[in-house]
Amino acid sequence: MSGVPMHRDQVLLEITELLASHGFETSNIYDRSCFDMMARRELILLLLKVLINVDGFSSQQAQEIKRLARTFLASPLIVGFKSKTEPLEEDVVYERHGIPVVAPETLRNMVVDEVYPEVLAGRGGYYVNINGEILKEVRERENLSLKDLADIAHVSRETIYKYEHGMVRAYPETAMLLENILNIKITLDIDLFKTPEPESDMLKSDQASETEDNPQDISPEPKELIKLGFGVLPTYRTPFDAISQANSRKEKENILLTNLEKNRNSQALKKMALNVKDLSDITKKEAVFIMESKRVVECIEGIPAVNTDEICEMENCREFIQLLKERKN
Secondary structure, eight states: OOSSOOOHHHHHHHHHHHHHTTTOEEOOOOTTSSSSEEEEETTEEEEEEEEEEGGGOOHHHHHHHHHHHHHHTOEEEEEEEEETTEEOOTTEEEEETTEEEEOHHHHHHHHHHOOOOOEEEETTEEEEOBOHHHHHHHHHHTTOOHHHHHHHHTSOHHHHHHHHTTOSOBOHHHHHHHHHHHTSOOBOOOOTTOOOOOOTTHHHHHHHHHHHHOTTOOOOSOHHHHHHTEEEEEOSSSSSSEEEEEOSTTTTTOEEEEEEOTTOOHHHHHHHHHHHHHHHHHHTOEEEEEEOSSOOOSEETTEEEEEHHHHHTOOSHHHHHHHHHHHHO
């Protein structure tokens, strides 16, 4: 992956080969989705979007990827070559609508050498995060006051105080000068593969924000699952129709890639099932088809199918999950 822009399909192929050769299980490529691919290595789950020009990434795509990332505890990442006419620099983290953006070589450095970037691109230039505890510890060990260190580094006493308390970022040049003065590394790596923390009542909060952002939206489907005690989050640019999560504490770990029949013919449902099975394997989450027609089908390409009439006869989400296990087996 060179710094020269190439066809996006070629970039996706090279990224797939890179990840696969370093222990990642990779999904198929989904061009019409808000993400292009998923990749997993042990606890690391990546949601990747590849763009030649990252300015083409919309806020709607960002919102969708953020929702998926929170649901699956995944790390969202955009890989791009340029912004406007300027190429993205290696080992610098950019940002679009709250999603981190890196150049292909930065991704390679993280995957192959486990070398993570330190520099963030922001308004006004480049910045780094300072390990305030280390800075304070070494300063005090060297018997330097805040003013002493500030005078040597050509910054204010207040700035050193803010560095030590994690209140501001530093310019790379200032951080480098402080490291030379103290003879120790004080900058923090940016671990873009770090597993995010889970959020409680995730689907409920997401549904609330979704309604606020799009007041014209109707209630999420399928309503039958909501009545059983599932939170349902519709998705708009993904290979599945919704994400469902049991609200019960005992069943809360059950997150389902949910697919609706929506008058799709058998061929369309089979194609959809192959895609959702691929993503189910990567995310380690179960999948289900909710059928409205009267045709008898219990599985579609290995994905359990449940009729809405069957759901109406159930009392809680536990019964539903048990039926999925039986049909999958």
